[in-house]
Amino acid sequence: MHIELRDQPFQPLAELAMYQAGLDERLAGQYGAAAIFIGTMRDFNDGDTVRRMTLEHYPGMTERQLQRLVETAFRDWPLLDALVMHRVGTVHPNDPIVLVAVWSVHRAAAFAACRFIMEALKSTAPFWKREETVTGSRWVEHNTAGFLESAPPD
Amino acid sequence: MVVHVKYFASLRDRLGRAGDELETVAGLTVADVWAALHSATPLPPNTLVAVNLEYAELTQSVRDGDEVAFFPPVTGG
Numbered sequence: 178m179h180i181e182l183r184d185q186p187f188q189p190l191a192e193l194a195m196y197q198a199g200l201d202e203r204l205a206g207q208y209g210a211a212a213i214f215i216g217t218m219r220d221f222n223d224g225d226t227v228r229r230m231t232l233e234h235y236p237g238m239t240e241r242q243l244q245r246l247v248e249t250a251f252r253d254w255p256l257l258d259a260l261v262m263h264r265v266g267t268v269h270p271n272d273p274i275v276l277v278a279v280w281s282v283h284r285a286a287a288f289a290a291c292r293f294i295m296e297a298l299k300s301t302a303p304f305w306k307r308e309e310t311v312t313g314s315r316w317v318e319h320n321t322a323g324f325l326e327s328a329p330p331d
Numbered sequence: 332m333v334v335h336v337k338y339f340a341s342l343r344d345r346l347g348r349a350g351d352e353l354e355t356v357a358g359l360t361v362a363d364v365w366a367a368l369h370s371a372t373p374l375p376p377n378t379l380v381a382v383n384l385e386y387a388e389l390t391q392s393v394r395d396g397d398e399v400a401f402f403p404p405v406t407g408g
Binding site for chain 2: 216232233234235237238241263274275295298299300301302303304305306307316317318319320
């Protein structure tokens with residue numbers, strides 16, 4: 178399991194390839210499914226063009242919350258490994274913001290755990306976005322609806 | 332006792348500072364900490380609270396040396 182905050186742009190697919198190469202030294206042949214989510218910055222929001230964004234966080238609490246929710250996923254699904262990376266600082270359109278990847282024996286656990294980690298991150302990890310638009314800057318007040326809002330479990 | 336208070340994001344901007352140090356008597360809750368520092372400003376609805384880096388309720392008791400944080404709904408990912 179690896180959780181990391183990055184204050185500079187990162188390449189999720191390159192990170193993923195590197196991480197999986199390390200993981201294969203331990204787990205090659207054991208996992209049958211990897212589920213991956215990559216979140217990327219858009220250049221529009223609420224009808225406005227967004228030039229850049231600042232991602233603020235609560236140092237210490239962010240890492241602790243991410244650790245906790247990944248541990249929850251490991252408890253609730255049979256996972257073999259997980260990787261979470263998240264940007265902080267100044268982000269530009271098309272920059273990756275978040276990478277969540279999980280490895281499991283079968284796809285059901287991989288899909289479900291990846292989705293759980295992403296949704297739990299969105300609703301509990303202490304990050305805040307401030308957008309710079311052509312007319313000034315503004316805090317993003319709420320997230321768009323995700324899986325938890327649109328289709329509650331059970 | 333002393334309580335270390337932090338504010339984040341839009342709440343920090345609204346208050347004009349990133350935190351406060353509160354010297355106070357023992358036996359306060361998180362809600363009491365806010366009231367002691369911001370008697371003229373009600374806690375904005377939807378404000379989230381953490382004590383020592385863990386989510387907490389407004390009714391939670393605060394101890395000497397605790398770090399209490401107030402912040403708006405989170406918007407990462």
